Amino acid sequence: MPDQSASVPAAASASTSPAGSTAGRQSLAEAGIPVGPLDGRYRSAVAPLxxxxxxxxxxxxxxxxxxxxxxxxxxxxxxxxxxxxxxxxxxxxxxxxxxxxxxxxxxxxxxxxxxxxxxxxxxxxxxxxxxxxxxxxxxxxxxxxxxSEDINNLAYAVGVRDAVEQVWLPAADQAVAKITAMAEQSAAVPMLSRTHGQPATPTTLGKELAVFAHRLNRQMDRIRQQEYLGKINGATGTYAAHLSAAPDADWQQIARTFVEHLGLTWNRLTTQIESHDWQAELYADMARFNRILHGFCVDVWSYISIGYFKQIPVAGATGSSTMPHKVNPIRFENAEANLELSNALLDSLAATLVESRWQRDLTDSTSQRNIGVGIGHSLLALSNVSKGLTQLDVAEDVLAHDLDTNWEVLGEAVQTVMRAQAIAGVEGMEDPYERLKDLTRGQRVDGERMREFVQGLGLQPEAEARLLELTPATYTGLAHQLVTPQQ
Known part of the structure; x- marks a missing residue:
């Protein structure tokens, strides 16, 4: 039989290629170098887990x-x-x-x-x-x-509960508190809205940030109310072994008081395994929190890209290896990626853990060993968001310029006042939407042109005066009041 090894290019053989050879190298595995980034590069951010x-x-x-x-x-x-x-x-x-x-x-x-x-x-x-x-x-x-599952389900419940309550929730609180503080500080800073990416009715920067804080707080409230269930009822959940040893004991009461002693909620009816439904509920809520925070990161990144936020340079930090002027929004980009990784695991856990073949299979065993990884990537994202927010300044001059070059957004106010005047019996208010569409669609309208239009409508004096005083920067409705929750 011919020697076929001669037909294999030398570069394809790791043993003969200098680039692929490991001969003489120190073994990183023997040195205890971690495989994953959570136990390596990002260890400091997730170590409490x-x-x-x-x-x-x-x-x-x-x-x-x-x-x-x-x-x-x-x-x-x-x-x-x-x-x-x-x-x-x-x-x-x-x-x-x-x-x-x-x-x-x-x-x-x-x-x-x-x-x-x-x-x-x-x-x-x-x-x-x-x-x-x-x-x-x-x-x-x-x-x-x-x-074994009697012990494991309770051990996991205690571990997950303490990780969420003592580590993840405090980190989430810190990040959302920073969003809330920024919202309050910029509650009255007017900002052009961009529905569908197009100039739209103005808002305030603070109100838009407050929307995210409100949504994130709702999810944290759900997570704070989470029940952590546990059971200790034997090989198939029947207390058969218990009764065989002590038939007169009230084993359900003994189990209930024990589980509650651990600070958990007793699950009275299970197979060999605790059903893990509570875990699926928790991970779904955490994943929803992650998705809302992901949307926040995308919005902040976008506001940075159009100059609404100025990034504060960190002394000694490099933005780009070749472009010295750059300060990149890496905190929010890193957070996005980690939130996606977290959700990939949390979604998988939520889907996998609620199923078990008949009275028991082992799919949950391997899956649950990755709970820390799923929560860890979320924790890392929270760390990046908190740090990223401390490196932002609001560019009020850019926000003001954007508003002043988009007077056409007042078309909504003008046509709405015209509708109200028509209802009040004022003549000449026909087709308000269409008339404003002819004035504003597909073209820029400056303040002078908008005022001329208003003055030519024949509005009642009080209504005309209100519109003439209006600017894109003042057309923000109750936005500044909405930032502070009503008592």
Missing amino acids: ADHLSEAALNRNRIHVEVEWFIHLCAQSVLPGLSPLTAEQEQGLRAIVTDFGTEGIEELAGIEAITVHDVKAVEYYISARLEDLGLAHLKPLVHFACT
């Missing part, structure tokens, strides 16, 4: 759930030989959770390497510490009557 949604945090929360279940069963004295623990014993058990750090993470990983089962490793990790607490005789009580 590690306390709640990392693999180590999941294991700590699993230990927390197992320890509290152990304490709860003793307190309920559900089995012969059980009695409430002493305060010292409870403190010692809870110290297993609070002391879980680098050494514990490594020890648990070593156990899991043998068990090839993460929750079983947690059980063994806790059991190994009972002898020092004088509780070695209660090792069988660790993970009592539990399936």
